[in-house]
Amino acid sequence: MPPVCNNVFSGKDALSKFYDPDSNPLLPLVEIPVHPFEEDGVHIYAKMLTFLPAANVKSLPALNMLQKAKQEGRVDASTNIVEYSSGSTIMSLAILSKVMGLNGAIAYVSNKTTKSKLNLLRFFGLETKLFAGPGQPSPQDSNGGIFRAAVDGQTNHNYNPSQYLNPNNYLAHQRWTGPQIAEQLPNISAFAAGMGTTGTMTGTGSYLKQFNPEIVNVGVCTAPGDLVHGPRNLSLVGDIPFPWQDTVDVLEEASTFESFAASLQLCRNGLLCGPSSGLAKVGLFKFLEKAKLEGRLDHLRASDGSINCVFTCCDLPYQYVDEYFQILGENYFPPVQEEALLDVDCYPYQPEWELSAEVILSKILIYISSVKSLGGETKRHRIEPMSSTEPRTREDVLILDIRNEVDFNKRHFPAAICLDIGNNAESPNPFLDTPTMVKQWRSLDQRLSLDNGIFGEELDGKTVVVFCYDGNTSRIATSILQYRGVEAYSCAGGIGVCWELLNLVDGREHED
Missing domain, CATH: 3.40.250.10 (Rhodanese-like domain)
Structure with a gap:
């Protein structure tokens, strides 16, 4: 685990140390003080992966995949990273490729990606290549961006980390996330995470299972037909070859609306996080509600009588702000006073x-x-x-x-x-x-x-x-x-x- 650290990073390798979890304090684990299960002795904690330097959970697998590729001699200063992603994974790969001295990164992106999201990728210096078809294609779909990134990654000076197929994705969470949670909350009863690549659940959940075989791992997918950035619905998760099925004890689903609403509530109560974090919270609450109705909460109690649950907060809400308004509607937000001024007095003073x-x-x-x-x-x-x-x-x-x-x-x-x-x-x-x-x-x-x-x-x-x-x-x-x-x-x-x-x-x- 990380040594005592004064959070000062100096020298030529300052950025490398800054992005290395082993050179940093443990990421915060924050209890939610108000929730529906307080009287049942349940304590719910948010693992704030948003406190990583790149402010998102995907920077851990990105770091682990690139470190292993560099150790194996598969990347060097001339290498371009190519990956199908319009969000945290490719942005983390872009940042870390520069930190590690690689040439850069190219984002393979669905043509359904919003203009603001494309601009965000370009902000981080990413070239973008658009693909038609499903926004969340199967890795085996030869027309999809995941498959094409894997093919192009084998060409000269390109490397495709392949977050959906590379075991170093989930091994990053065995290496860092799981050990941190076990150290911070040894008597953990349940762990919940959204499942997209399934890396967070597979890696963290498997480590926690080894630490405490009685723990319940709750994998949370998007409801059929719904979309939350990052997680996938169960039919698409089934195509991913990681051993998540050996780790997950309970599957839950959360809708787009539920995920965004839960994320908004977390933000307004002081925990800044995006919609995939809301999805993990919703899934955990659904599991606890069912366990309570079926009289199974006591099975989760630790020796001190408490039930300690953790869900992941994966990224920040800012890049999704427009979608919060589109999905939740104006009733979820305070009115703008003197709104007529938005259409006039448009020039500087x-x-x-x-x-x-x-x-x-x-x-x-x-x-x-x-x-x-x-x-x-x-x-x-x-x-x-x-x-x-x-x-x-x-x-x-x-x-x-x-x-x-x-x-x-x-x-x-x-x-x-x-x-x-x-x-x-x-x-x-x-x-x-x-x-x-x-x-x-x-x-x-x-x-x-x-x-x-x-x-x-x-x-x-x-x-x-x-x-x-x-x-x-x-x-x-x-x-x-x-x-x-x-x-x-x-x-x-x-x-x-x-x-x-x-x-x-x-x-x-x-x-x-």
């Missing part, structure tokens, strides 16, 4: 696009020779331009005033353009009022298009300074303009702040 009135005026007043059109007589206060700002010609600057025409006509900057979208000084803050945001954003997004017949030519090649009543609507407009490649800035606080700086209040010169 940057703080440097919102300037103070002082900075805005310093850029504008360079070009304004008279402010009489502002409404009322006033003494012009000279505000020096920022030293970092190069003076622009008047034609370079466009002033866009997003107030209604009535207020615009009362007072506005010379040469400003009015864009009336129906708001006024009493309009709600669009960032705090969803209907206002929806209305204003849709109107601005349409009218500030570079293809707009009215504003398109005006915006082309200009630096745009945007004013509104309070600075909020102008921020929206600036976001839209910047997204479309227009240099644009909004005035923080709105146009009224400018009037105050210019000593204009209600159309009259402000008295000091």
